[in-house]
Amino acid sequence: MTQTSPHTLHIIGGGMAGSEAAWQAANLGIPVVLHEMRPHVGTFAHQTGNYAEMVCSNSFRSDDDERNAVGLLHWEMAAADGVIMATAREHRLPAGGALAVDREAFAEAVSAKLKAHPLISFEHGEITELPTDGHWIIATGPLTSGALADSIAQETGADSLAFFDAIAPIVYAESVNMDVAWMQSRYDKGETLEEQTAYMNCPMTKDQYEAFIDALLAAEKTEFHEGETAKYFDGCLPIEVMAERGRETLRFGPMKPVGLTNAHQPDVKPYAVVQLRRDNALGTLYNIVGFQTKMKYGAQTDVFRMIPGLQDASFARLGGIHRNTFLNSPTMLDDQMRLKSRPNIRFAGQITGVEGYVESAAMGLLAGRMAAAEILGRDLPPPSNETAMGALIHHITGGAEAKTFQPMNVNFGLFPPIDAKGGRRGRKDRYKAYTDRAKEVFGQWLAGQS
Template sequence: MKKIKVIGGGLAGPEAALQAAWMGCDVTLYEMRPIRSTEAHQTSDFAELVCSNSLKSESENSAPWLLKQEMRRANSFLLAAADDSAVPAGHALAVDRVEFSAKVAALIEQNPRITVVREEVTSLGERADEITVLATGPLTSPALVAELQRLTGSQHLAFYDSISPIVDASTIDMDKVYFAARWDKGTADYINCPFTKEEYDRFIDALSSAEMVPAKEWERIPGSDVSGADAKYFEGCLPIEEIARRGRDTLRFGPMKPAGLTNPKTGRWPYAVVQLRQENLRADSYNLVGFQNHLKYGEQARVLRLIPGLENANFLRWGQIHRNTYINSPTVLTETLALRAHPNILIAGQLSGVEGYTESIAGGLLAGRFAAALAHGQTPVPAPRISAHGSLMHYITHSEARNFQPANVTFDLLLPLEEDLRKKIRDKKERHRIQCERALAAWDLWLQETSLKRAENVA
């Protein structure tokens, strides 16, 4: 049986390693930290959450819920760790970062089939007796980026991702804020900082005049001098100053949207609002939801302290923007995540063109199973197109290559209902329920088929 090499200790890599080991394979898991760090990581921990601490919605029959339900049915190790380290977050699944990483580390350490090697991998030499899963994430080292360019023969794209600020909970003026969940959906776990029109105008003026951080060389798009305000940002994770640049009220319809957040002190929605989400189990820190930015730290201090309730806040971490790298998957990847020209090399996680923590873990789950099938001399079976996993794989391998951008899981990616059924069922929630029901049925059948192979392999 072939051995499996997994490169990358973020989210996709550990999940892939644990899945492959569960499928009866011996795995070597490589992670270059702490020997060499990245521009965004702060620790050498497995599964470090660099940006927010949220794994998105748990609302029944939503697309993120469907993806997580499929993952739970497939025995996702990292999602189980997330469930076990969850913190209050309304209808979303958010985790204590430190607790989450510790649980993932324990799973890896306790697995006798996984060997951890702390060193930087700089080449992807192919061996007949080895399957490689590359899950080095959006900040893949220059050496491996060069290797990917060599193997794929194509230029890699780049976009800018982000980190939201974190504030010390004890320094929030609780007299000016209130707890609420949007539309009273889920528990009221978010702290809401309400703005009047005058406060919002003052905030926008300050934000619009704030000075940005000059882009470092590693942030620039390869082969160009594009940076800062001219950067090619990922549309799903724009910095707040970029959103504000697109229109004075744009933030009020984005991360500062007040709809459904009734202020109990006034009985009305505020003019705008900033939401704070609990960062850890101790509830001693909160992150500013959607408030990633590329401003100098001193400018962040000036601007963010204009938020009602944060006038005297102590910020434990400032917002950041960093460049992410991903491959042009439609041109080089199969639906089982293998490079077309190099079928023993699989690409997983954000490097493959999925966006988001949950999506990255899901990609690792599939890569681990596909790699295990290859290691056992079998042909991997793609995830069913109708499922959330299959829809993600279909997107990254069938999108228009020229305009390919990473994607989160959404209903837009899932197979739509038949036109006659869509016309018959006008209620969107009911249509989504049917889509989820169909997806889970197909997913369960796929799991049954692949689990039979696992039983044979382990035996």
């Protein structure tokens, strides 16, 4: 085990949460050692040794900070000088109302910023057991190594909860038939023409959709080991799982045709539409939106080439599925994100039971600030649950029912209700009231730390 100074913060895991935690603590004057097992020890999903590498999607979802909970979380992270959000905006790609990034350039830039910070140093190699002394944050994400996961389970006296996460395929843009596909964001959303035409759209007739669903259901899939129960994040459901829930499920999910007009046949309404979103700044790679899959590789190419416009598609990366772990945080963590049985250890990111890149980074931001405050001898309470960050940390450290705890995206259902003075509010007005209140309260929380 690494020897540690009482004034040094050690962080295990260089993903979204670990990177953000390191940045926040270092900016508060705390020496940080960031431990990352990649590239010496690889994972199923990662391709590089970069920090903050994105593997499932290249999107941070909605950037609307006035009527969307994740957009509000973007705003809070930016207000707190978050490295993840600042770098995302520097490398954003046209994606309508979403914040999507060039994933390689993004990870390289985050890595460069961390490496340039005078108070952040790095150690590579796998840590296989819980540390016994010093200040630590474990931000190993859903791909926590088996040995460390076993150590956590032994310490807590409970088995780590298991779920399965899926990755969507990426195609080369030049292999898409643009005589069939067309460029358009849903409802032409976006302020510029580039944003309004940010997605490739592949239309399907009813017969094509039905044949696609048949092939999807019949395709050979990755099997789970005996005794494993397939639990998925709702935000990363494999398309086969959605299709098994009903033949129309995909048509009302990632393949919904609403808000789109076929540029090649404007008078013909598609029965379903498959969307592809730009994955890099060059525009040479596109990922198939919402098409996380557990199909085996050979089946993927056969089934996905049934999509009109993708008949000759060439794949830069096929989809896949892998086993992940997360804590039953309401029983294991206090409101400072510390392990109750070992309060020198905090957890952050997806391993705590938040879902998504943004939520993971936000929990890293809080863990980094809280750990720094503790080292400096200060008290830093979590932000109010009237804020997006506060709502998330409250949910995972006590607000959720432990018996039914599952990973959660940020959403307004986690916030205390808005007092509807003067009668009932419409949904848009209510969401705006949530964000207005949150921004004021979060600003006060930040001001209290200066």
